[in-house]
Amino acid sequence: MPSAQPVTVRGRATRERIVRAAAELVAERGVAGTSLDAVRARAHASKSQLYHYFADRDDLMRAVARAVTDEVLGGQAALFTQLDTVEGLRAWTDALVTLQQARGAKGGCPIGSLAGQLAEHDDGARLELADGLDRWESAIREGLERMAARGELRPDADPRALAHRTLTAVQGGLLLTQVRRDPHQLRTALDGALAGILGARTQP
Amino acid sequence: MPSAQPVTVRGRATRERIVRAAAELVAERGVAGTSLDAVRARAHASKSQLYHYFADRDDLMRAVARAVTDEVLGGQAALFTQLDTVEGLRAWTDALVTLQQARGAKGGCPIGSLAGQLAEHDDGARLELADGLDRWESAIREGLERMAARGELRPDADPRALAHRTLTAVQGGLLLTQVRRDPHQLRTALDGALAGILGARTQP
DNA sequence: ACATTAATGGACCGTGCGGTCCATTAGACG
DNA sequence: CGTCTAATGGACCGCACGGTCCATTAATGT
Numbered sequence: 001m002p003s004a005q006p007v008t009v010r011g012r013a014t015r016e017r018i019v020r021a022a023a024e025l026v027a028e029r030g031v032a033g034t035s036l037d038a039v040r041a042r043a044h045a046s047k048s049q050l051y052h053y054f055a056d057r058d059d060l061m062r063a064v065a066r067a068v069t070d071e072v073l074g075g076q077a078a079l080f081t082q083l084d085t086v087e088g089l090r091a092w093t094d095a096l097v098t099l100q101q102a103r104g105a106k107g108g109c110p111i112g113s114l115a116g117q118l119a120e121h122d123d124g125a126r127l128e129l130a131d132g133l134d135r136w137e138s139a140i141r142e143g144l145e146r147m148a149a150r151g152e153l154r155p156d157a158d159p160r161a162l163a164h165r166t167l168t169a170v171q172g173g174l175l176l177t178q179v180r181r182d183p184h185q186l187r188t189a190l191d192g193a194l195a196g197i198l199g200a201r202t203q204p
Numbered sequence: 205m206p207s208a209q210p211v212t213v214r215g216r217a218t219r220e221r222i223v224r225a226a227a228e229l230v231a232e233r234g235v236a237g238t239s240l241d242a243v244r245a246r247a248h249a250s251k252s253q254l255y256h257y258f259a260d261r262d263d264l265m266r267a268v269a270r271a272v273t274d275e276v277l278g279g280q281a282a283l284f285t286q287l288d289t290v291e292g293l294r295a296w297t298d299a300l301v302t303l304q305q306a307r308g309a310k311g312g313c314p315i316g317s318l319a320g321q322l323a324e325h326d327d328g329a330r331l332e333l334a335d336g337l338d339r340w341e342s343a344i345r346e347g348l349e350r351m352a353a354r355g356e357l358r359p360d361a362d363p364r365a366l367a368h369r370t371l372t373a374v375q376g377g378l379l380l381t382q383v384r385r386d387p388h389q390l391r392t393a394l395d396g397a398l399a400g401i402l403g404a405r406t407q408p
Numbered sequence: 409a410c411a412t413t414a415a416t417g418g419a420c421c422g423t424g425c426g427g428t429c430c431a432t433t434a435g436a437c438g
Numbered sequence: 439c440g441t442c443t444a445a446t447g448g449a450c451c452g453c454a455c456g457g458t459c460c461a462t463t464a465a466t467g468t
Contacts, residue, residue: 008435008444030324032236035425046447047427057426107324115383116320120234120311130383164380164389165373165396172376172393176368179319179334185368189376192369192400199403212414212465239455250417251457261456 004052015053018043023064023071027107031061031117058122065118065125068110069132073139083143084150089197093190096170100183108178111136112171137167144197157200162193169193208256219257222247227268227275231311235265235321262326269322269329272314273336277343287347288354293401297394300374304387312382315340316375341371348401361404366397373397 006012021043025034036050036057043049054060079095082088107113111132118125141163147153173189176182210216225247229238240254240261247253258264283299286292311317315336322329345367351357377393380386 004444006444010435011445014445030321032321033325036427037425048429048446048448051427052445108320112379113320115379116312116317117234117236119382121237126383126385133380133383161392161396164392168373168376168380168389168393168396169369170376171379172372172374175316175319175375175379176337176372178323179330179337181330185372188365188368189372192365192372193396196396196400208414210414214465215415218415240457241455252416252418252459255457256415 006053011053014043014045014049018045018050018053018060019063019067021045022060023067026061026064026068026114027110031114036060058125061118061122062125062128065114065128065132068114069129069135072110073132073135076139080139080143083140084146086198086201088143089194093187093194096190097183097187100174100177100186105177105181105183109171109174112174113178133167137163140166147201152202153200154202162197162200165196166190166193210257215257218247218249218253222249222254222257222264223267223271225249226264227271230265230268230272230318231314235318240264262329265322266326266329266332269318269332269336272318273333273339276314277336277339280343284343284347287344288350290402290405292347293398297391297398300394301387301391304378304381304390309381309385309387313375313378316378317382337371341367344370351405356406357404358406366401366404369400370394370397 006015018039022034022039025038025042036047039045039060040047040050050060054063076092076095079088079092083092111129115126115129119129120126141159144153144157144159144162148157148159153159169189169192170186173186176185176189210219222243226238226243229242229246240251243249243264244251244254254264258267280296280299283292283296287296315333319330319333323333324330345363348357348361348363348366352361352363357363373393373396374390377390380389380393
């Protein structure tokens with residue numbers, strides 16, 4: 001019976017502790033650099049607990065992917081509601097850049113980084129991350145659609161395409177930020193996406 | 205004496221065979237999924253040959269990073285010379301999208317993918333990949349600068365920023381292509397970057 | 409030709425790791 | 439209170455993997 005869902009409150013707490021420990025280690029050392037024994041130690045759990053709640057290592061990593069996407073998107077939830085104004089869009093991008101500065105431009109996007117490590121190895125994890133990116137893109141698109149509904153975007157503007165390009169700017173900008181250890185890379189990329197949106201407004 | 209440069213022609217051939225085998229395996233199974241023994245087998249080499257030409261596993265992976273960037277950029281060299289015309293830019297983006305379709309949208313960008321796997325683990329590899337991205341961005345920028353020199357770009361246009369945004373669109377678009385297994389993701393991202401360049405021309 | 413160095417083959421080693429197993433304890437529920 | 443299941447502890451296993459070592463063969467240079 002693999003990957004049992006916990007029934008007890010204690011069980012839920014243990015499972016959560018394991019996932020959180022694994023997510024932390026993955027963020028610090030990458031997927032390949034994270035051993036089950038290290039997870040076990042940080043989560044103050046035993047080996048049998050790992051295999052009680054997860055079928056195998058891949059199953060745990062899928063849970064990590066889910067947890068990471070939830071956290072990344074959850075952290076932006078408040079900003080997502082304001083993506084229907086120019087000020088809101090700017091505030092959102094500013095927050096992303098500030099976060100990268102705080103991190104020392106290390107690690108890139110947690111979701112994008114996991115994608116590079118898991119997508120080709122485990123299709124389940126890939127789908128989990130794809131879902132996370134979908135939710136992210138939807139949040140942007142819905143903001144732009146609200147702008148369009150208020151008549152603030154030109155009729156020929158395509159919120160879907162604009163949202164898509166904005167997300168690619170986020171991911172591409174974060175990759176360059178990571179490789180070059182320079183948060184300014186993300187700033188420039190986001191400014192380009194923002195310019196595309198500003199140019200689609202009714203009165204420029 | 206770690207990481208000896210081969211002196212003999214035979215030595216150079218062996219080293220090259222090893223790097224190529226390693227690069228292939230990394231492309232197929234990722235960095236973590238590539239064992240030295242698998243490299244040894246595919247390269248028809250012995251263990252001592254690996255350690256004759258490379259200090260350790262990380263050293264080999266740095267060589268792989270270098271080889272991969274050289275190949276990616278080399279494959280586009282012909283297209284890079286034409287990046288100073290709208291047709292040339294379009295031909296280049298078309299080639300990138302076609303290549304992804306041929307690959308079944310798997311693997312993403314070889315450079316970007318390696319970045320996610322190596323950047324946080326080995327600083328030397330990170331710098332190698334950063335250098336590759338620099339060369340890539342320079343090729344784009346120089347094309348735009350030639351356009352500017354001919355007066356085809358508005359004076360306030362910034363070739364550096366445009367090139368940077370184009371590269372982030374490539375990387376971000378390839379990441380979404382990989383995660384969603386859909387080459388169209390790259391197409392949309394590149395169209396956005398292209399629109400930014402078209403909008404910076406003298407007569408729209 | 410001969411000395412010197414490069415290149416090669418492959419056995420060998422330690423261990424870190426994913427995964428299994430079983431015995432024990434805690435808790436839910438009638 | 440008694441029973442049944444969930445939850446836990448941790449010893450144990452097999453092996454794949456990175457890395458070492460030494461003996462042997464091929465080139466190179468003078």
